[in-house]
Amino acid sequence: MKRRFLAVLAYMLPTFPLGFFWHLTIFSDYYKSLHVYRDDIVIPFGIASMLIQGVIWSVVYERLLAGESIVTGALKFAALACPLAWSFMVLAVSAKHIMSSVGGYLAIETAFVLLHYAIVSPLIAAVYARKS
16 A cells, blocks of 8 residues: 555656646647647646546556566556557547647647656656565
8 A cells, every 4th residue: 555655656746747847837838829728727637637547557557567677667667658648648639629730739748748757657666666
């Protein structure tokens, strides 16, 4: 249970600030130019989404990859999580939402997903890594 809690924290603690600064600060003007997000973003929904994802990813990691080294576990987890996250965070949104540039959205959100999992994958792997 302690590892599960730590793995959820390993997912959520970097995810919220990264998502907040990426989408609402650093690239805010670019996202506004894409006309894809609402003006009144509902931050509690985002936090709930991150919590759900963190719990699910921690269960998946524990069942499939617990005991791997940090590097091996992080690489395997990223190889699983990135394509799945990209499919519902980037492709599905691009398919359903009106936006000024689908290609622009694909590019910036793909970069976000890659950076996000480059950060969280080793953190989750560290929680479940084998003891030396």
